[in-house]
Amino acid sequence: KNEVEQSPQNLTAQEGEFITINCSYSVGISALHWLQQHPGGGIVSLFMLSSGKKKHGRLIATINIQEKHSSLHITASHPRDSAVYICAVSGGGYGGSQGNLIFGKGTKLSVKP
Amino acid sequence: DGGITQSPKYLFRKEGQNVTLSCEQNLNHDAMYWYRQDPGQGLRLIYYSQIVNDFQKGDIAEGYSVSREKKESFPLTVTSAQKNPTAFYLCASSIGGGPYEQYFGPGTRLTVT
Numbered sequence: 402k403n404e405v406e407q408s409p410q411n412l413t414a415q416e417g418e419f420i421t422i423n424c425s426y427s428v429g430i431s432a433l434h435w436l437q438q439h440p441g442g443g444i445v446s447l448f449m450l451s452s453g454k455k456k457h458g459r460l461i462a463t464i465n466i467q468e469k470h471s472s473l474h475i476t477a478s479h480p481r482d483s484a485v486y487i488c489a490v491s492g493g494g495y496g497g498s499q500g501n502l503i504f505g506k507g508t509k510l511s512v513k514p
Numbered sequence: 515d516g517g518i519t520q521s522p523k524y525l526f527r528k529e530g531q532n533v534t535l536s537c538e539q540n541l542n543h544d545a546m547y548w549y550r551q552d553p554g555q556g557l558r559l560i561y562y563s564q565i566v567n568d569f570q571k572g573d574i575a576e577g578y579s580v581s582r583e584k585k586e587s588f589p590l591t592v593t594s595a596q597k598n599p600t601a602f603y604l605c606a607s608s609i610g611g612g613p614y615e616q617y618f619g620p621g622t623r624l625t626v627t
Contacts, residue, residue, distance in 0.1 A: 500545055500614060
């Protein structure tokens, strides 16, 4: 079983829809990251959070530490949101190993106009 | 502009040849990372470095080597010992070795035939 599981693997939405991507993890963590990978391959960090909720524009990320679960929400989705969204966790070890990320396999989102 | 550069974007090599992938950052970050991405899999850590002249093996270091002679540079050599070198390689950096946000380069797609 993977240490970081994402669902769904693929998601197709119509423009304007509210989107939720889920991430569950089975290890102790120091932080959880949401990343966006565009078709060209470049990766951008969207959020890093260790508790509660963060919002940036139309994107909202939440985390429940007790349940080991995080969600990424996109409100009023747009075709330009089409990308692969990746959940990753920073390990719960000590010192420098906390920087090492464990990645989920990603959720491929396609938003149709 | 601060950022991470990787070159080249596409690289083709014959089997049995060593090849070095470049990664440079001007963010003044101490920590740097190399990841490998294969279709249908999450990113996997090859090597990481928390400080100049020091680096550690990640989960899949076999067949790879790195150096960290300068703070801004962290080149990765894919040796002929790497069984399946064809993949997408991503370099990242963060301010330190702890659970910090990571900044990714655009990636290098290596094809070995």
